[in-house]
Amino acid sequence: MIELENAAYSYGGAELLSDMSLQLGAGSFHFLTGPSGAGKTTFLKLCYAELVPSAGTVRLLGQDVRQMDRDDVARLRRRVGVVHQDCQFLDHLSLRENIALPLEVSGHDMNADSINLDELLGWVGLAERARALPPELSGGERQRAALARAVIMSPDVIIADEPTGNIDWEMSLRLLTLLVELNKMGKTIVIATHDLNLIRATKAEVSARVLRIANRRLQLAGSDL
Numbered sequence: 537m538i539e540l541e542n543a544a545y546s547y548g549g550a551e552l553l554s555d556m557s558l559q560l561g562a563g564s565f566h567f568l569t570g571p572s573g574a575g576k577t578t579f580l581k582l583c584y585a586e587l588v589p590s591a592g593t594v595r596l597l598g599q600d601v602r603q604m605d606r607d608d609v610a611r612l613r614r615r616v617g618v619v620h621q622d623c624q625f626l627d628h629l630s631l632r633e634n635i636a637l638p639l640e641v642s643g644h645d646m647n648a649d650s651i652n653l654d655e656l657l658g659w660v661g662l663a664e665r666a667r668a669l670p671p672e673l674s675g676g677e678r679q680r681a682a683l684a685r686a687v688i689m690s691p692d693v694i695i696a697d698e699p700t701g702n703i704d705w706e707m708s709l710r711l712l713t714l715l716v717e718l719n720k721m722g723k724t725i726v727i728a729t730h731d732l733n734l735i736r737a738t739k740a741e742v743s744a745r746v747l748r749i750a751n752r753r754l755q756l757a758g759s760d761l
């Protein structure tokens with residue numbers, strides 16, 4: 537699904553991530569940890585072709601990101617769902633409209649479409665909040681809405697950047713349960729998190745690999761977490 541071969545990334549000439557080689561296979565579940573500023577968000581952006589490596593190669597769904605044109609990137613956006621760290625919404629649209637936005641932007645006929653928005657809202661526990669405006673939502677509701685928006689196109693890969701950043705433990709577990717469910721449906725999952733307890737709590741549910749960024753390198757963390 538995602539392959540890195542000696543990939544590196546530099547901001548303004550200073551190398552932040554160096555010599556990363558790794559394969560994230562179809563249906564795999566990966567956590568990504570590392571100190572603040574280590575480059576987790578940057579790594580994820582390389583994984584969903586928001587950034588292009590400054591050296592080496594990143595292949596997403598078999599395609600070299602450096603060789604993608606705008607159409608390729610647009611196609612790819614439908615197959616890779618991203619939960620962003622700040623989960624921004626359009627404040628003047630309801631929660632339901634925000635979640636449906638990726639469908640509308642990609643020209644789906646909302647009436648003819650088989651995707652059941654109400655079912656998705658129910659799955660993330662937000663059926664009752666469908667008409668609420670984003671500023672009226674709690675942190676946990678926003679995070680679950682962001683997940684619903686990321687999966688509405690039925691992507692093969694879901695990349696989540698600190699999806700439990702601003703929510704309590706119980707809600708974090710609930711959100712993670714949703715991601716585990718998606719993985720059991722065959723989706724490839726990559727989650728950046730600081731929260732090692734969350735990783736530990738997931739171990740019983742799913743066979744996840746833990747990646748760590750340290751000293752500009754990507755490493756596989758040991759089993760001592």
Ligand SMILES: Nc1ncnc2c1ncn2[C@@H]1O[C@H](COP(=O)(O)OP(=O)(O)OP(=O)(O)O)[C@@H](O)[C@H]1O
Pocket residue numbers: 547548552570571572573574575576577578579
């Ligand atoms: N667009 C940019 N231009 C220049 N430097 C940047 C840019 N984006 C990020 N950086 C720098 O790259 C480093 C890594 O940032 P990144 O957001 O990838 O780290 P992170 O591990 O996700 O951090 P956190 O855990 O705090 O979210 C930081 O020092 C950041 O300031």
